[in-house]
């Protein structure tokens with residue numbers, strides 16, 4: 182026992198345990214239960230401490246279609262994740278302005294969380310396009326990439342180096358935001374495809390009524 186009464190074990194330096202931060206990027210127009218199941222499954226498999234959902238500001242690869250206002254997509258994401266203490270939502274891609282590039286997202290999150298290991302979670306279909314993303318070769322030095330398999334999509338080798346990418350199979354949920362928007366436009370229900378609060382927000386704001 183030391184003179185101050187503490188035990189040696191208690192005063193021995195301990196290695197700092199790095200936080201493990203998941204980053205789930207998406208347009209979330211609207212967020213649906215497929216996104217939530219995917220984030221939850223990756224959090225479980227990779228022992229993540231938190232998953233930050235990051236709605237895109239301007240998804241430049243979706244410039245050929247109408248995307249709902251960023252504030253609506255942000256609020257939908259907040260509503261959908263509010264009851265899970267491990268989930269949070271970041272505005273960084275919205276507040277930065279301009280086209281959204283994941284390289285900027287990850288640089289900002291690295292600066293905000295210098296002591297965390299980052300795990301960027303996205304669909305295997307999106308990951309298959311990663312070589313078309315800005316500064317693709319730099320991306321995997323900032324985060325580990327986790328591609329979640331989605332029913333009907335097979336990941337073709339995106340050409341990333343070994344060890345930089347993992348694939349995780351999530352319980353099959355054949356939901357997409359496109360299907361949700363089409364269902365709303367056709368007057369079909371989206372109950373149980375998206376969280377209840379998301380159904381109510383879509384109705385309150387009259388989203389997806391006349392387009393798709």
Ligand SMILES: Nc1ncnc2c1ncn2[C@@H]1O[C@H](COP(=O)(O)OP(=O)(O)OP(=O)(O)O)[C@@H](O)[C@H]1O
Pocket residue numbers: 206207208209210214215216219303304305306307308329330331332351354355356357358359360
């Ligand atoms: N059901 C699902 N299971 C697993 N991953 C999914 C599922 N739906 C979407 N994802 C992934 O989540 C990420 C963010 O998705 P995004 O917001 O683009 O939704 P989406 O359903 O793919 O939208 P859209 O149909 O409008 O293209 C994407 O990488 C996408 O591949």
Ligand SMILES: O=C(O)c1ccc[n+]([C@@H]2O[C@H](COP(=O)([O-])O)[C@@H](O)[C@H]2O)c1
Pocket residue numbers: 205206207208209237240242243281282283284303307313314315
């Ligand atoms: O960095 C890029 O150039 C880039 C190009 C396309 C998509 N992304 C990111 O991939 C994630 C899924 O995008 P999306 O459009 O399928 O919702 C989201 O976080 C996007 O910002 C990133």
